[in-house]
Amino acid sequence: MNKRSSWALPYAIFLVLFVALPLILIILYAFRDGSGHFTFGNFVKFFTDKDAIETFALSLEVAIENTALCILLGYPAAWILANKNLNKSAVTIVLFIMPMWINALMRTLATAELFHMLGMQLGKGTLIIGMVYDYLPFMIYPIYNILEKMDKSYSEAAADLGATPWQVFWKVQVPLSMPGVISGVMMVFMPTVSTFAISEFLTNNKIKLFGTIIQENINSSMWNYGAALSLVMLVIIGITSLLQDNKKEVSGGMV
Numbered sequence: 619m620n621k622r623s624s625w626a627l628p629y630a631i632f633l634v635l636f637v638a639l640p641l642i643l644i645i646l647y648a649f650r651d652g653s654g655h656f657t658f659g660n661f662v663k664f665f666t667d668k669d670a671i672e673t674f675a676l677s678l679e680v681a682i683e684n685t686a687l688c689i690l691l692g693y694p695a696a697w698i699l700a701n702k703n704l705n706k707s708a709v710t711i712v713l714f715i716m717p718m719w720i721n722a723l724m725r726t727l728a729t730a731e732l733f734h735m736l737g738m739q740l741g742k743g744t745l746i747i748g749m750v751y752d753y754l755p756f757m758i759y760p761i762y763n764i765l766e767k768m769d770k771s772y773s774e775a776a777a778d779l780g781a782t783p784w785q786v787f788w789k790v791q792v793p794l795s796m797p798g799v800i801s802g803v804m805m806v807f808m809p810t811v812s813t814f815a816i817s818e819f820l821t822n823n824k825i826k827l828f829g830t831i832i833q834e835n836i837n838s839s840m841w842n843y844g845a846a847l848s849l850v851m852l853v854i855i856g857i858t859s860l861l862q863d864n865k866k867e868v869s870g871g872m873v
Contacts, residue, residue, distance in 0.1 A: 644852070647845035660846035670831060670847075677828040680742070681810035684749040685757075688806050689799065691750065692757035696798075697791075699758070700765035711762070718755045723815060725752055730819045740822050748820040749810055756809075757802035764798030765791065808855050 651657045664670050698704045699711050717725060729748045730740070738744055772794065776786045814829035823830075828851065835844035 641852070644845045644848050647842050648849045649846075650842055652842060660843050661850075663843060664846060664850065673826055673831055674828050676825070677811045680745065680749070680825075680827065681807050683746055684753060684810045685803055685807045687746065687750050688754050688757040688802070692754055692802065693761055693795075693799070695754075696758045696761035696765055697787075699762050700768075714758055715755055717751070718759075722752060726816050726819050733820070740820060740824065742821070742825060745817055745820045745825055748816055749813075752816060753806045753810065756805040760801035760805065761795055761798040764795045768794055804858065808858060811854075812851055 648660055649656055649658070651659060695714065699714065705711070726748060729751060730744075733740060733744050768791065772790050773786050776790045777783075781789070811827070812829040812832075813827060814833045817823075817825050817827045817830060828847070832844050832847045832851070835841075835847065
C-alpha cells in the first residue's frame with residue numbers, strides 16, 4: 619500500500635466488475651441465439667425489422683429536435699449566467715442547476731401531471747417539452763462552465779480592434795465555447811435516444827423510442843436480441859464520443 623499505484627486497485631476492481639464485465643456479457647449475449655450458439659441473426663433481425671428501424675429513426679428524430687431546442691434555449695441562458703454584468707448573483711446559477719438534484723423519474727411524473735392539469739393531450743409535443751425540461755440543465759452547465767472560464771482578453775482584444783459586440787460574440791465567444799456545446803450535445807442527445815421512461819409517461823406509451831424496445835425485449839426474456847440492440851446503441855455512443863474528441867482537438871488547434 620506504500621506504492622501510489624496500489625491506490626488504483628479499488629478503481630480497477632470497480633471497472634472490471636461494473637464496466638468491463640457487463641460489456642463482455644452484452645457482447646456474448648448479442649452474438650448468441652437462444653440455444654447458446656454463435657450467430658449474427660440478432661443483428662440481421664434488427665436491420666430487417668421495419669418496426670425496429672422506424673422506431674430507431676423516430677428516436678434519432680426526437681433526439682435531434684430535443685438537442686436543437688436545448689441548444690437554442692441553453693446557450694443564451696449559459697451566456698447570461700456567465701456574464702457578470704447581467705448576472706450578479708450565484709443564486710441564479712443554482713436555480714438553473716437545481717432540477718438536476720431531483721430524481722429524473724419524479725420530474726417526469728410531475729411534468730405528466732402538469733399536462734393532465736392543463737388538459738393537454740399526451741403525444742410527441744408533450745414528449746419534446748418534457749425532454750427539454752429534463753435535459754436543459756445538462757446543456758446549460760457545460761456551456762456555462764466554458765464561458766465562465768474563458769479568457770476575457772480575447773473579447774477585449776477583438777473589441778479594441780473595432781469588432782462590434784455581435785462580432786465579438788459570434789466570431790470569438792461562440793467558437794471558443796464549442797467544446798462546451800459539444801459536451802452538452804453528448805449529454806443530451808445520447809440519453810434521449812436510449813430513454814424509455816420519459817416517453818412512456820409523457821405519451822401514455824403511444825410513442826416508443828429505441829430504449830423502449832430494449833426494455834421490452836429484456837422484460838420478455840429475449841436477452842439475446844435485447845443485448846444486440848444495446849450493442850448497436852453502444853457502438854453509436856462510441857462513434858459519437860470519438861467524433862466529439864476529434865472536434866475538441868480541432869477546436870483546440872484552432873485556438
